[in-house]
Structures are given as structure tokens and as C-alpha cells.
Amino acid sequence: MAAVDQLGYQPNFSAKALAASKTGTVGAIIPTMDNAIFARGLQAFQEELGEHGYTMLVASSSYHPALEAQQIRNLVARGVDALMLIGTDRGDDIYNYLETRSIPIVTAWSFQDGATIPCIGFDNRDAMAQLTRRVLSLGHRHLGIISAPRAHNDRARERVEGALEAVGQAGIARDTVPILEVNYSIANGARAFAALMREPTPPTAILCGNDVLAVGALGKARQMGLSVPKDVSITGFDDIELAEVSYPPLTTVHVPHRQMGRAAAQILMKLVSGEELSGNAALKTRIIERGTLAGPTDLQA
């Protein structure tokens, strides 16, 4: 060991990996790094991994299914021992590919009851339905939805579904609720908000698929001279930092991101060591009422 120290010897990772046919690396493929939604969860994921002597390899798919598939192959080729994927929306070919190579995976950020694939997440649909019921209970009858693109994105789709479900249960026709799909950005949130308010009967409450969109809407409302929540209510989803610091602070759905990241890592660690999983459990979300939700004013109603 003295010699090791003196010579500064370090085992060659590639040789080790080649001989042992494992790398001590686990991959994570997220839609984008450029967004706080995944950052916190990923940080926790990495911390947990580190405690088990594993390293994380991240790649991002830019919300493109084809790119995601490519990144998966890339990471697998690099010998990741396991993989964390976001959401469940992808072709069977990918799942088959992974199974053929017996790479353990976990899907995060959404929860599917009775899924055969290990997953850790929360019920996006139910969470959004709850929030929507709360909005409706305040007396709102004209809602609007700003969502991230729903294609290839089960989280976005489930959230919209949840909202519509609650709307339907309240006896309002689902197709009276305008839904705008825009890519993830503050500017797009702002644009969508403006478009929604141009409707013949503008919504009195706007449900956004995530906080980024909501914060964009919020900014636009102020710019348009509308007071939130007096003139219009706006809600978000995720409860990232933005939600706290916006003005008024955003009413949103809190998602336990750190907990989810850690849990994802723990599941993967069990999987690589051949342990049995005790079944999937859904994480709990909760509505955080801050300052952007109130009942509709008489003026509107």
C-alpha cells in the first residue's frame, strides 16, 4: 500500500469493467437538464448512488423519443449497470432491448398501478384531479389548461386527464375547457396565457401543467394588467423554487423530488444486487396553497 501511495497507482477502470463485466455506473436519462424539475431529484439520486459506491452518468433526451432511444443505447453500450428513465411512455422495443441485455431499470416521475416495470413516482392524474377539485370548489366554472406537449409524455397527459376528470365530475362538459399545448418555457407560458384570455369567455382559473408555464402565465397576467388571483387564478405543478419566489407565490402541487430521486437509486441498487423488490409504492403529493388561487369575482361569474 505504501508503494501504491508513492506511485499513485490507480486501477484502470476500463480493464476492471472489461474483466468483471460491470462498471459501477448507473445511467439516468432525463428530458432536459436545463430545468429545475429534474435537478433536485437527480442530485438526490446521485447522492444515494454515491453512498453505494456507484457513479451516475446523465444524458438528456430533449423530450425526443428517438433521441432517448439513442441515449439509452449509448449508455448501455457504455456498460451502465442500471438505468433510470423518466416516465413510462416509450416503445416496447426499448423495454425488450433492455430486458434482453438484462439491464435493471426504474421509471420515475410517474406511477402506474400494477406496472410490471419497477417505478417510483406519484399519481400525476390524481394529483391534478385533486387540485382541480379544489379550484372548482372555489366556484370556478370556466377553466383553461396550459400543458406541456402530451405526446410521448405520460406525466403531461395524465395531468390533463386528471383535470378533465375532475371537471367532468363537477358536471361541466370536458370539451368546454380549452387546452393549449406548448413547450416548456416561461415565454411559452406567457404566450399561452395571452391566447387563453382571448377566448370568447375567458377562463377564471388557469391550470398549468408545471410551474415554469405557470410562472410565465403569471408574468403575462401582470403585464396585461390583470391581478392574480383577483382577476384570474393560476396554478402550477411541481413546486420548484420558482413557485416560491414568484409574485404572488404560486399555488401548486408539491412533488417530493428528493425523496423520489433517492428512492429510485435505492430500487436500482436492490435490483443490481439481485434483491427482490417489495412492490411499487406511490409517493404522496400535496397541494401547496400560496397566493395565486382564489374564488372567481362576481365580475367574472
Place this chain on the structure above:
Amino acid sequence: MAAVDQLGYQPNFSAKALAASKTGTVGAIIPTMDNAIFARGLQAFQEELGEHGYTMLVASSSYHPALEAQQIRNLVARGVDALMLIGTDRGDDIYNYLETRSIPIVTAWSFQDGATIPCIGFDNRDAMAQLTRRVLSLGHRHLGIISAPRAHNDRARERVEGALEAVGQAGIARDTVPILEVNYSIANGARAFAALMREPTPPTAILCGNDVLAVGALGKARQMGLSVPKDVSITGFDDIELAEVSYPPLTTVHVPHRQMGRAAAQILMKLVSGEELSGNAALKTRIIERGTLAGPTDLQA
């Protein structure tokens, strides 16, 4: 190739790396993932890398020098072909270690004139000095500074130095400016703000070392019933998303994060292919005046 397709053959990364003694991987060690400051730059870094057929391996050091050293060794052991590091504040032993192993590196997020190590960044000191001069030109005479911990963090140190430099040039004694060092978080920014306002002569303008701290301060100001910028001015640094959506939107220093990330990758790509570097160039920052900076009111003055 038909057979390759049919059999789903994929070259073994470890074997390839072992034989060729290169991995096509470049490492990036950032202080934290849990913060938007590095996210955007890292995303751009990765994109550029991808265009050159390289993959990124990220690790975070949690702002701990020892942890950073460990992560560096870890990534080197994993055979990264090059490394991006944040800032220049670290022991010579690390630089020697990297040089011995002839791993090309680039330091980002700060720029040092005449540095021997390739770096891509901006002049933190000068940027902050400019902002401070602007603040002073509005008539402020009582400033306060909220900074991230300066130990092992040249960016934080240089920013404070820049502010003090401008203060000194304006004929104000540097030691009359209270400086609070707190860890990076909105809550800490809020606490520090409250502490600063408890001074015998409360500052009329508070310079924050970064946007996260500034947004925290901003929130606290509102909570304390102070109007920004009427009662007190607050400035940030970085110009991350938060700065745009806070209320009032934050006056801050814009840093071209994406450009920096791309440039860092380009430098590294040149380095690994043995090309000569044409010398370090500093990126330009600019002051973004939004709504949290104004002259002191007579009341204060």
C-alpha cells in the same frame, strides 16, 4: 452490417476503452446540480460534446474542496479524456496530478488574465465593480453585501472584491460595508437580508453575490413590509430564470451561461485532439436593469 442489425451487436465500451486507452468521455465537476446556475451551462456543454461524439460524466462536489478532489480522482480513474472544472480555487497538488496524467482541463465560470490553465469565463470582479458603480451613481452611500462563502470560491471572492473596489473608488471606506456570508439558498438570502437591515444604519442598497440570494432577500423585504426598490434596492448576479420571474424582476448581471458551456466543450475538444489554443478570452457580462434598483429615497438619505 445486416448481421450487426439482426444480432443487435454493439461494441463493448470497456474493451474499446481499454484497447484504445481513451473513453470518449469528458468529465464535469460542478459544485451542485441542485441549482440553476450550472444547469444551463452544463446542458450547452453536453450538447457541444455530443456533436463531437463525446459523452459527459457529471459529478458534484457540494462546494467541498476535499470532495472535489475525490471526484476528480474518481473521474480520472474512470478514464475521462478531459475535465471541466468550475473556478480556479484548488490546490496545486490537483493541477499537478492532472498534469502528470496529462488530462486536459478547462476551468470555467471565472476568468483569470494570463492563467496558464485554459479557462473560459468572465471577469467576476469587474462585472460586480461595474454593477456597484451603477448603484453608487444612483446616490447610494450605504451598501450591504450578501455573498456566498468566499473560502475556496474565487467567483464569490472576486465579486465581493469588485464591489469593494468600486466602493473604495467612490471615496467610501471599504470597511463600512457590511458583508454577510451565507450558503446558497433562498432562505439564507432572506435571513441575511433581515440581519443586514438590523444594522444601526441600514443599507439602502444590497448587493447579492447571486440571484438565489437576491431573490431570498427580495422575499424577505416584502415580508418585512419594505418596498423594493423604493425603500431598499437589491441586486443579483447570474441572471437565471428566477431573476425574471421574481417580483419586482431582479436587476442583475447577465452571464452568458450557454455560450460558456459550449466554449468550454470546444476548448476541451481542441485539447484532446492536440490542437493549439489561441489563448484565453473573457466572455462579456452585462448589467440587466429590471425593477429592483433605484436611487435612495430622501427619507433614507
Place this chain on the structure above:
DNA sequence: CACCAAAATGTAAGCGCTTACATTTCGAAA
């Protein structure tokens, strides 16, 4: 002091590629 199991140490065959070099095949000019 001999004996034996347990512990320590030695040995060699790969892991799946790259690389340098040797050999074969090809195609155009003579």
C-alpha cells in the same frame, strides 16, 4: 515434531476490443 486445514500467494486464461503488420485480392495501365 509431524500433521492438516485454513489462509495466503502464485498462475494463467480470458474479457472484447485496437493496432501494427503481413498477406491476399483487385483493378487499371502497359
Place this chain on the structure above:
DNA sequence: TTTCGAAATGTAAGCGCTTACATTTTGGTG
């Protein structure tokens, strides 16, 4: 048709480890 350089193909030696197995050393026991 022959000839020769270029292109294509074949060959084998590692890269630095792990792993399984063989051999040696150790120390406790009778």
C-alpha cells in the same frame, strides 16, 4: 495477358484487470 501499386482482408499481440484454480505458507493441534 501481365504487372504492380492500392485496397481489402487476415493475423496476433497486447490493453490491465478478474477469476478460478493450483500451490505454498502458516499456525494450531495431537
